[in-house]
Amino acid sequence: MxxxxxxxxxxxxxxxxxxxxxxxxxxxxxxxxxxxxxxxxxxxxxxxxxxxxxxxxxxxxxxxxxxxxxxxxxxxxxxxxxxxxxxxxxxxxxRGFAPAALLAAARLVAEDGRLYNIDEFHNEYREEEGLPALDEETGILGKLLALTGLQGRLVE
Incomplete structure (x- = not known):
C-alpha cells in the first residue's frame, strides 16, 4: 500500500x-x-x-x-x-455511503430543527403535561448547518 x-x-x-x-x-x-x-x-x-x-x-x-x-x-x-x-x-x-435513513433524519433536523414535526396534537399533549408549547419551526439548526457547510452534504 x-x-x-x-x-x-x-x-x-x-x-x-x-x-x-x-x-x-x-x-x-x-x-x-x-x-x-x-x-x-x-x-x-x-x-x-x-x-x-x-x-x-x-x-x-x-x-x-x-x-x-x-x-x-x-x-x-x-x-x-x-x-x-x-x-x-x-x-x-x-464518500456518499451514508445510510439513507441517516440522511433522511439529518434532512429533517436541517429543515425543521427536529426529527418530527410539531403539530397541534403534540402541543396539546405538552400542555396536559404542564410543558410549554413548541414552535413549529426552529430555523436555527438549518442556519447552523448552512454556516458549517453540512447542509450541502444532505442533498439527495
Whole structure:
C-alpha cells in the first residue's frame, strides 16, 4: 500500500488503528456484537488496514456502533477503536455511503430543527403535561448547518 495514496493517512484515528494486533477485546466487550454476532469491530479494522477501505465504507455494519466506548476502554494497545469507527463513518459520509435513513433524519433536523414535526396534537399533549408549547419551526439548526457547510452534504 502506498502511503501517499492512502486516504486513511494523516487521520490520527486511522494512525492509531495500525497499532491493533487483533486481540479481539474490542469485539468481545462490544454490546452490539453480543446481540449481533455478525458485527465485528476487529474485522472492520483489519479490512481497513489491509486496504479494503471501500468495502468497509460501504458495509452497513459500520453504522451499528453505538459509541459506548467499551472497546476503547478494553483495547490494550490504545488503538482507539471507537474513534476509528467514528472517523470511518465520517469518511463514509464524505464518500456518499451514508445510510439513507441517516440522511433522511439529518434532512429533517436541517429543515425543521427536529426529527418530527410539531403539530397541534403534540402541543396539546405538552400542555396536559404542564410543558410549554413548541414552535413549529426552529430555523436555527438549518442556519447552523448552512454556516458549517453540512447542509450541502444532505442533498439527495
Amino acid at each position: 502506498q502511503q501517499g495514496n492512502d486516504p486513511l493517512n494523516g487521520w490520527q484515528a486511522f494512525t492509531t488503528m495500525r497499532a491493533c494486533y487483533q486481540c479481539a477485546r474490542c469485539t468481545s466487550g462490544c454490546p452490539v456484537a453480543t446481540l449481533d454476532p455478525e458485527y465485528n469491530p476487529r474485522r472492520i479494522f483489519r479490512l481497513a488496514v489491509l486496504g479494503e477501505k471501500e468495502a468497509v465504507l460501504k458495509d452497513e455494519k459500520l453504522w451499528y456502533c453505538l459509541a459506548c466506548y467499551t472497546c476503547q476502554e478494553r483495547c490494550p494497545e490504545e488503538a482507539r477503536p471507537a474513534e476509528v469507527l467514528l472517523a470511518l463513518k465520517n469518511l463514509a459520509c464524505e
